[in-house]
Amino acid sequence: MSAIQILEVLLGLVVLYIFLSIIITAFNEFFAWITRKKIRYLNEGIKAIVQDRIIPFYNHPLIKTLDPDASTRNTLSITDIPDTIFADTAISLATEDKIDSNEILSALKEKSDSFSKQILIHFKQAGGDLQNARQNIIHWYNESWRTYSIRYKQWTMLISFITALIIAFCLNLDSIMFIRFLWTNEAMNNLQKTCSEAVAGDSGLWNQDDTALTKYFRTVETAAFEIRQRFFPFGWKGPCYLNGEDLNQQKTAFFLQDLRCLPVFCAQWALKILGIAFTALAVSLGAEYWFKVLEKYLRIKT
Secondary structure, three states: OOHHHHHHHHHHHHHHHHHHHHHHHHHHHHHHHHHOHHHHHHHHHHHHHHHHHHHHHHHOHHHHHHOOOHHHHOOOOOOOOOHHHHHHHHHHHHHOOOOOHHHHHHHHHHOOOHHHHHHHHHHHHOOOOHHHHHHHHHHHHHHHHHHHHHHHHHHHHHHHHHHHHHHHHHHOOOHHHHHHHHHHHHHHHHHHHHHHHHOOOOOOOOOOOOHHHHHHHHHHHHHHHHHHOOOOOOOOEOOOOOOOOOHHHHHHHHHHOOOOEOOOOHHHHHHHHHHHHHHHHHHHOOHHHHHHHHHHHHHHHO
């Protein structure tokens, strides 16, 4: 096959992965909402940062605008706190809404809790400037939250892989099988075209009175057309046996018959499991990744 034909096969796989990734992403969002996993990670992160000032943090007016009942539950029910709101809340709690730099530093030095001491460090690094200290606190919050964000992303990828693996196995979404299907479909298209040209009356390839050869090419052309007309191969079908044939013919028949056939031999099962696992791994990368791949493909194509 030419490079263009190979790219066409890869395009078919990318489109399939995008479609499955969108489904998996929607399921993940629903599952995360049911399990409240992202909310749990946010609460863990905020408690680790604020520590013993967590109750005043929940009671702060800026936090109540995001979650009015946080102080009643002593926990957050939202999935995100903007870094600017966190910084303003942290400064307000630690400085008791003071504005003058000297008063802020004096107030922070009098406090003994670890949260206020951390805010004091950021003020000193900013040279006592309130705006610079605010930027430092925003950076501190984002860096502290990064650990929990990575944990959440790892959990999401694990759930995506497990979900994709279950779906791929149940629907027989085998990447190796799809490559064979797309590759064979293109090859059958070329074969049908060649046979059609060969049996044309003005082809001049051989004596048109050779009925046996003409019939042979007609048969090949019909077979190629029937193979190309097979619907997209997903789902399972029972084992495909050829009665009365030897072992080698059975193995060959597996690749020539319906791609959905249940594997018969260990090597076929190994190939099937590998293809399904690859599909699950590819889909777990997410739709965004495959959209970028598709964008690069279109750049190459144009």
